[in-house]
Amino acid sequence: MKMLEDIEDSVKIKLGEPKSHNFFLGTLILLKQEATIGVVTDSEFISNTIYTVIDGQQRLTTLSILAAVLQDSIANTLNDLSSIPGENDLKERVSNDLIRKSENLRGWQRFSATSPRASPPEKPLIIRSIDAASLKAIDQWTLKGNPGDFYQSDIAIFLQSRIENVETKSIFADRLAKNSKVREVGESFLNYLSNPNFKFLISQEDAGVLRRTLERLELLYGGLDYCALYEPYVNELSSQDRRTLLRGIYFSLTCDVLMERTYVVTLKPEDSALAYDMFQSINGTGVPLTTIEVIKPDLVQKFIGAYAVQVQPKITAIENLLSTITNDPEKKNTRTAELICDIARTYEGNTSITKIFSAQRGFLKRVIDESNNSECLEFLDLMKHDLAYRVYFTRNNSDVDQMRSHLIQLGLPFHDADLVVLVMLYLNAANHAYAHRVISVFYSKLAYLDPLSESAASARTDFVHATKSCAAFFTLWTGLGQARFPDAVYKSLFTDLENITFKDGRHNQTSAFLNRVFRRALNDISMNSLTKPFDLESWVAAFIVNPIYKSKKAVTRFSLLVAHHDTQPDLDLGKGGMLKDGPAGCSSYLSTDGWLRPSNRTIEHIAVQTPDLDPTLDHLVDKDIYELDQTTIHRIGNLTFLSPDENPAIGRASWPLKLFFYWSLTNRGVGGGHVTSDDLLRSLGIEKIPPSLPQLAESANFVNHLAPLVQYGIENRTWTLNAIQSRGKNLANRIYTTLTSWLV
Numbered sequence: 061m062k063m064l065e066d067i068e069d070s071v072k073i074k075l076g077e078p079k080s081h082n083f084f085l086g087t088l089i090l091l092k093q094e095a096t097i098g099v100v101t102d103s104e105f106i107s108n109t110i111y112t113v114i115d116g117q118q119r120l121t122t123l124s125i126l127a128a129v130l131q132d133s134i135a136n137t138l139n140d141l142s143s144i145p146g147e148n149d150l151k152e153r154v155s156n157d158l159i160r161k162s163e164n165l166r167g168w169q170r171f172s173a174t175s176p177r178a179s180p181p182e183k184p185l186i187i188r189s190i191d192a193a194s195l196k197a198i199d200q201w202t203l204k205g206n207p208g209d210f211y212q213s214d215i216a217i218f219l220q221s222r223i224e225n226v227e228t229k230s231i232f233a234d235r236l237a238k239n240s241k242v243r244e245v246g247e248s249f250l251n252y253l254s255n256p257n258f259k260f261l262i263s264q265e266d267a268g269v270l271r272r273t274l275e276r277l278e279l280l281y282g283g284l285d286y287c288a289l290y291e292p293y294v295n296e297l298s299s300q301d302r303r304t305l306l307r308g309i310y311f312s313l314t315c316d317v318l319m320e321r322t323y324v325v326t327l328k329p330e331d332s333a334l335a336y337d338m339f340q341s342i343n344g345t346g347v348p349l350t351t352i353e354v355i356k357p358d359l360v361q362k363f364i365g366a367y368a369v370q371v372q373p374k375i376t377a378i379e380n381l382l383s384t385i386t387n388d389p390e391k392k393n394t395r396t397a398e399l400i401c402d403i404a405r406t407y408e409g410n411t412s413i414t415k416i417f418s419a420q421r422g423f424l425k426r427v428i429d430e431s432n433n434s435e436c437l438e439f440l441d442l443m444k445h446d447l448a449y450r451v452y453f454t455r456n457n458s459d460v461d462q463m464r465s466h467l468i469q470l471g472l473p474f475h476d477a478d479l480v481v482l483v484m485l486y487l488n489a490a491n492h493a494y495a496h497r498v499i500s501v502f503y504s505k506l507a508y509l510d511p512l513s514e515s516a517a518s519a520r521t522d523f524v525h526a527t528k529s530c531a532a533f534f535t536l537w538t539g540l541g542q543a544r545f546p547d548a549v550y551k552s553l554f555t556d557l558e559n560i561t562f563k564d565g566r567h568n569q570t571s572a573f574l575n576r577v578f579r580r581a582l583n584d585i586s587m588n589s590l591t592k593p594f595d596l597e598s599w600v601a602a603f604i605v606n607p608i609y610k611s612k613k614a615v616t617r618f619s620l621l622v623a624h625h626d627t628q629p630d631l632d633l634g635k636g637g638m639l640k641d642g643p644a645g646c647s648s649y650l651s652t653d654g655w656l657r658p659s660n661r662t663i664e665h666i667a668v669q670t671p672d673l674d675p676t677l678d679h680l681v682d683k684d685i686y687e688l689d690q691t692t693i694h695r696i697g698n699l700t701f702l703s704p705d706e707n708p709a710i711g712r713a714s715w716p717l718k719l720f721f722y723w724s725l726t727n728r729g730v731g732g733g734h735v736t737s738d739d740l741l742r743s744l745g746i747e748k749i750p751p752s753l754p755q756l757a758e759s760a761n762f763v764n765h766l767a768p769l770v771q772y773g774i775e776n777r778t779w780t781l782n783a784i785q786s787r788g789k790n791l792a793n794r795i796y797t798t799l800t801s802w803l804v
Contacts, residue, residue, distance in 0.1 A: 061248055063122055067317055083317055087325045087342050088116035091335045099364055102210065103203035105175035106183070111328075112357055114335045115342065121215055122245060123318075124186055127168035128218070129249040132228050134162045134311050136254075140304040144297070150290040153281050154308045161315040169219050179204035184211060184219035214242040273309055332357065333418060333425075340417045350396040351420045352378055352443075358428050362436065370433075374440040381447035385455070399450075400424065402497055403443055406504075408563040409554040438508075442562060445504035453484045453503075454496050460485070460652050471511040476524045481652050482621075483531040490614035494550045495530040498574070501560055502526040505569055525571035525802075531618070532799035533578040538615045539603040539795070540585055549581040575803045599796050604788035607694035609663055616663055616699060617655070620765070622798050623696075623791040625649040629768035636783070637771025638790045647764045659763050664702035666718065666769065667693050667779055682780040692781065697788025701765055716746055719773035722766040743777070 067083060090111040095101045100110055113120060141155050170182040187199040202210040207220045214236055221231045228246055236243040274286040274294070294302055329335045336354045356375065360367050382399075386392050397415040404410035404423050413423050427439055452458060452466050460481055467477035487495050502523040509516040537546045553574070559565035560573065579594070586594035590602055609616050626649075628642035648654060667685045685692050692698065706725070713721070723740055772783065 061252070063119070064126070064249065064252065067314060067322075083322045085119060085322050085324045086116070087327060088120070089114040089327045089329070089335055089338055089342070090116075091332055092328060096361070096364070099200070099360060100187075101201045101203075102205055103175070106173055106178070106201045106203050107171070108174055114332075114354075115339045116324075121186055121242075124169050124215070124219060125242060125246045126249055126318075127165040128222050128228050129246055129253060130311065130315065131162050131165045131222075132250075133253045134158045134165075134315075137304065137308045137311060138162075141308055144301045144304060148290075148293055150277075150286075150293060151305065153277075154305065154312060157281070157312050158308055158315075161312065161319065164319060165315070169222050173203065175203060177204060180207075180223060182223045184216050184223070186219060187211065187216040188213040214240045218242050218246070273306065277309065333421065336421055337418045350382070350393055351400055351417065351424060352382070352396060354421055355424045355428065358425055359436075362428055363433065366433075370437060371440065374437070374444055377444050378440070378447060381444065381451055384451050385447070399443065399447060402500075403446060405551075405554045405561075406446065406497065406501055407439065407442060407561060409559055409561045409565075411551060411555060438562075441508060442504055445507040446500050448507065449496070449500040449503045453481075453499075454488065454493070456488055458484075458488075460656070464652070469511075470506055471516060471520050472524065476520075478652050479650060480524060480527045482650065482655050483527045485652065485655050486531060486614060486618045487534075489617070490534070490612065492534060492545060494545060494547045495534055498550050498553060498560075499523075499527050499530055501562075501569060502571075504562075522569070522571045526574050528802040529571055529574050529578060532802035533582070535615055535618060535622075535795070536582055536599065536799055536803075537585065538612050539599060539606060539608070539619070539792075540582070540589060541602055541606050542585060542589075543611050546581065549577065553577060579803055596793070596796050596800075600789060600792040603792045603795070604695060604697060604785060606696070607691040608696055609665075609694040609699055610691065613663060616696070617660070617701075619696060619795050620663075620699065620701060620791070621649040621654050621660070623794045624765045625654070625798070627764075627794070629771045631771055633775070635771075636775055636786065637768035638787070639768055639794060649765075658703040658705070660701040660765075661704050662702055662707045664700050664707055665693050666698050666700060667715070667784070668713070669693055682778060684781040685779075685784065692784060695784060695788055696791050697784035697786070700769065701763075715773075715779040716777070718779075719770070720746060722763075722773070723770045725763045726767045726770050740774075 091114050093100070093110045093112050095104060095107060095110050097104060101107065138155060138158055141151060141158075144151060167185075169185055171185050172178075172181055173183055183201050187201065199213050199216050200210045211217055211220045217235055218231055221235055222228075226235075229250060232243045232247050232250070274290055277286045294305065297305065327335075327338055329338060332354075339354075352375065359371050359375070363371050382392055382396060385395050394415075397417075397420060400420040400423065401413055401415060404413040407427070410423065413419055428436055431439060452463050463481045463484065464474075464477045467480055468474065472480070502519070506516065506519040506523045509519055533549075534546065537549075553560050558568060558573075560568045583594040586592055586598055586602075590598055592598040608619070623639065624647060626642050626644055626646055627639040628646060629637040630640045631637070649660070654660060667682075669690070685698075706721075720740055768787075772787075773779075776783065
């Protein structure tokens with residue numbers, strides 16, 4: 061309809077300003093193709109020249125539909141013109157002009173085959189090599205075969221029906237499905253052009269418009285004074301006959317704009333790479349093609365008749381996954397570019413490919429040309445699996461249940477699936493994109509396989525272990541005081557001579573290989589930054605003085621989860637409530653529930669960041685905690701969890717009030733259960749508590765990770781620098797022990 065409106069705007073201009081009515085339709089990019097038998101023709105004699113349309117598919121298809129509808133509209137108008145009584149030069153001129161233009165419109169829909177053996181001699185001008193909507197067989201031009209066996213797409217069926225002289229109205233009703241885009245466009249044209257009240261038909265009172273319309277005929281039929289000659293004749297016609305004549309003039313003017321006043325720039329580059337580069341450059345205001353879309357002709361050429369069965373479902377899956385990530389055309393192009401860059405690295409260790417369209421298409425075309433059919437299909441699967449990984453695991457709004465269910469469908473037990481999802485949530489919160497690139501290799505390796513096969517069982521184990529390895533490595537790396545991501549280490553997994561790429565390093569796609577690389581990297585960074593090898597003593601010493609909260613909040617959350625998993629406080633006198641191993645399952649923190657649980661959502665500073673220095677409590681504040689650079693408060697030993705509701709409630713409260721609050725959240729469970737509320741308040745010197753505290757405490761569930769702090773506070777009335785260091789060492793030992801076990 062937008063095209064028709066533009067054409068009608070040109071007609072309106074033509075009625076007002078005869079010298080300013082040209083219409084520019086844009087640029088067409090056509091790529092000359094070999095007439096490959098079995099792909100686009102069934103005979104080498106069908107046509108001398110075949111072009112693939114790189115840019116302009118919608119315009120050419122829409123114009124062919126419009127030409128057909130115009131033909132039928134003109135035929136109806138000619139029939140009505142013949143019924144106007146009497147003879148007149150104007151009626152004859154309009155009728156003859158419409159007959160000529162109707163014949164010319166045939167050339168917008170069909171062409172004549174060069175061979176005299178062609179049957180029928182005319183062929184659809186436009187076919188679609190692949191009918192992606194229905195996944196039917198490839199459209200072909202046939203020399204003399206049954207058209208129904210060769211023309212499968214809607215546009216080919218439509219144009220072949222026109223060759224058979226079927227009316228457009230009948231085609232839409234009988235030969236095309238109701239949801240056909242060809243039918244939708246065509247019926248829109250039919251309804252518009254068959255309406256006798258459209259804007260260009262004028263009433264008897266519109267003498268000025270009638271006069272301008274007759275004047276414009278001078279452009280079509282010569283330099284006669286049409287107003288002087290024919291205005292009396294038109295005025296004498298009945299209202300219905302006048303409208304018929306003016307409709308004929310309208311169609312004549314519309315065809316004139318289309319055939320004589322419409323301009324295009326046609327580009328016919330020598331090769332496909334240049335054709336697609338031209339498209340991306342010129343198509344600044346249109347919907348950009350993705351790299352996936354432009355490799356389809358190469359895949360069609362490679363697989364010929366097997367394309368629809370072997371390739372098209374994979375391409376459709378890839379495009380559907382891209383649409384799931386984003387429906388915005390510009391963003392889809394960006395996401396596709398990111399995908400190709402990542403696939404180039406994953407497939408062959410190619411980290412030099414850029415997001416430039418031509419470079420990406422060149423990479424894909426090279427893979428298609430150099431691989432055999434089986435390798436090419438596997439490469440497409442790699443793209444599909446990588447996209448599926450992104451859809452399920454790398455988006456911040458991904459549904460946890462959906463992530464876990466997807467992994468269970470791949471054969472993972474619930475516990476393993478849940479732990480993998482926890483790691484994904486962690487990496488996403490940390491914005492640690494490169495780790496996903498490594499894990500996606502193991503996901504793709506698993507997704508290739510039948511879940512019931514023996515090899516799938518091994519792949520599942522490697523996938524789970526590789527996921528845990530990446531989480532452990534990143535956490536331990538950051539714990540050593542590294543503010544930057546370990547991207548160089550991940551990159552080496554794809555670029556080193558020994559790598560995990562699908563082209564050269566499949567034998568290294570194991571968690572054991574991954575762990576060797578990660579442990580070596582941790583040892584190297586420890587030697588460089590600490591001049592000590594990576595071990596328990598050196599890592600703990602570095603981690604407990606690292607202001608981890610200040611640089612990596614997501615790492616802080618994950619580290620606290622690891623430290624508190626399956627623990628209980630040591631209640632022996634003098635132990636200060638330090639953590640010790642508890643029975644398996646006694647406190648589940650390493651789970652998606654542990655990550656999402658409200659009580660674990662926010663990080664609480666035990667010694668507050670900006671203390672409220674109440675003189676009456678001054679003796680309970682350890683001044684050594686508050687250094688000039690304010691880093692001690694951000695160390696792991698001074699951090700714990702608190703829910704988003706509870707954290708603001710105690711605000712900048714000092715240690716005694718915080719201790720009473722922690723006790724209130726744990727007094728129904730382990731830690732502090734033998735101390736009464738009044739006793740604790742009295743011993744802490746607290747005379748008044750915030751009014752919201754009892755209500756919060758009453759509604760809270762037992763908070764396991766606060767129990768050790770309560771036990772410490774029962775024995776110690778002051779939170780000190782020494783307590784931060786001791787608690788930090790206790791937590792760090794647990795974190796190191798667990799995470800290094802993930803790197804075995």
